[in-house]
């Protein structure tokens with residue numbers, strides 16, 4: 072029985088993609104000899120050579136721009152940004168070209184690129200290293216935004232992202248890279264990038280979350296189960312597009328919903344989901360749909376981070392409000 | 399007739415074709431039939447030089463100023479009418495990259511393409527065009543750095559018309575000899591006359607061959623004049639003096655080439671008139687098709703956002 076961390080399973084997924092498809096190229100800062108600052112690309116340059124695993128110059132806009140040219144000449148680049156907080160110079164390339172290329176050329180050209188990057192807090196990292204700005208990308212039509220929440224899902228999701236031929240922002244929860252290892256007997260490709268996964272079924276309330284916050288969400292589900300309250304837990308997996316079929320079917324049953332994420336509170340993925348649920352199930356809801364996000368505030372430096380991020384107490388409080396709701 | 403003279407005559411036809419199409423496009427814009435349109439007038443010798451010498455399978459990464467080369471690489475007037483008339487089908491032509499509107503961003507795409515050629519070990523090269531203004535942007539330096547670092551088969555071609563909309567080169571760049579910017583990347587570069595087709599086509603042939611055979615980047619700065627406004631929404635008289643405008647018009651590359659061809663008895667006035675009529679007929683036929691077209695469909699267009707359409 073072998074146990075794997077998320078850093079290891081992503082490494083294995085990248086290894087498999089480099090082996091199976093000669094078009095696969097990795098590009099990013101420190102991803103070669105050093106194996107990436109989180110060791111996600113460890114040993115890949117040694118195995119596949121410097122031409123296919125590029126230790127790139129330090130320029131994020133360049134990484135994105137080169138990936139576009141490579142992709143439009145038939146390669147399949149998987150680019151790493153060292154942290155989500157440093158992806159911003161590449162936004163022009165991602166928004167103005169990556170997301171639009173297929174549409175504006177009516178499928179003559181496209182940008183099947185995976186942009187990988189760690190995101191989220193919880194690591195006592197320096198400033199700018201703990202951002203959860205996934206909503207920026209979820210706002211952009213033409214992109215897919217995916218985020219795994221376990222080592223096994225990370226493996227399958229990376230491979231599914233590669234097969235999709237659409238540009239993908241692949242958000243890897245920094246906190247989970249080396250957190251806890253998962254026992255995995257067989258690696259498989261049984262994930263569909265269009266579908267959210269129901270991790271636990273229940274009839275009392277739907278709890279929706281993704282990425283790093285799935286850790287807290289799972290603990291909450293177990294704790295409530297002890298008290299006879301059965302929460303249906305949905306791991307969103309894809310933040311753009313959003314699998315509303317799964318969400319609506321679940322809330323149709325539970326009639327109560329709480330959405331948990333680490334992003335700032337306003338104008339985000341959680342707000343979007345809440346909007347759609349009220350639109351589709353207005354007469355059906357017993358309680359308002361509630362979000363538990365971080366405050367609408369820049370992420371504070373780490374001594375105050377725990378005040379800012381949602382935690383089990385904050386989430387439970389909101390769940391209790393929703394469960395006890397009386398009109 | 400020597401080969402080079404042949405080139406000049408066929409080059410002249412393309413230059414004239416683009417010039418006549420530009421007249422039509424400006425008039426269409428004035429009549430509300432297309433949107434904002436950027437002309438190429440005065441810069442045709444450079445763009446036709448590229449069209450004559452770049453290999454069919456090479457990768458060309460153009461920007462919005464490049465109409466003459468686009469015509470030579472498979473765009474019909476209809477495609478260009480669509481391109482500037484609000485219809486994405488104008489980007490569906492050939493195998494080159496589509497024109498880039500965000501300044502300088504496409505320079506990196508060309509470098510990425512050149513990297514692909516290099517590792518696929520094919521003989522193709524990438525050619526990217528950019529304006530003088532584009533040399534201020536990070537993408538330009540990032541692309542030079544990466545291309546130099548990896549010895550990429552890429553030719554950077556600067557169309558230095560000395561203005562970025564209204565901003566003159568002297569306000570744009572601390573180094574006004576733009577070709578020198580390549581020095582710090584250890585990339586070979588040259589400053590050349592972009593007004594004479596003989597000069598542009600010969601130099602492009604030479605340097606394209608160099609890039610291909612040595613797999614090394616080269617940068618060429620061509621000095622041109624933009625004889626049109628920046629786009630149909632612009633008025634160059636706001637920032638160019640009458641003296642400058644007159645001096646530039648006196649150096650019109652199309653007129654210059656016509657005179658050369660006349661001197662060499664390759665084109666007399668009657669032949670020129672017939673050529674013009676023939677080209678205008680082609681343009682007119684496409685114009686009629688463009689104006690009467692009703693095949694554009696929103697649902698079709700929307701189906702191209704994703705490779706695999708996500709759920710509703």
Ligand SMILES: Cc1ncc(C[n+]2csc(CCOP(=O)(O)OP(=O)(O)O)c2C)c(N)n1
Nearest residue numbers: 463499500501529530531532559561562563
């Ligand atoms: C990134 C970006 N900023 C601003 C603009 C608006 N804009 C369009 S063309 C232009 C000037 C470009 O000048 P230059 O690169 O010299 O090319 P030219 O138009 O003279 O051929 C500007 C500022 C743009 N298209 N892209």
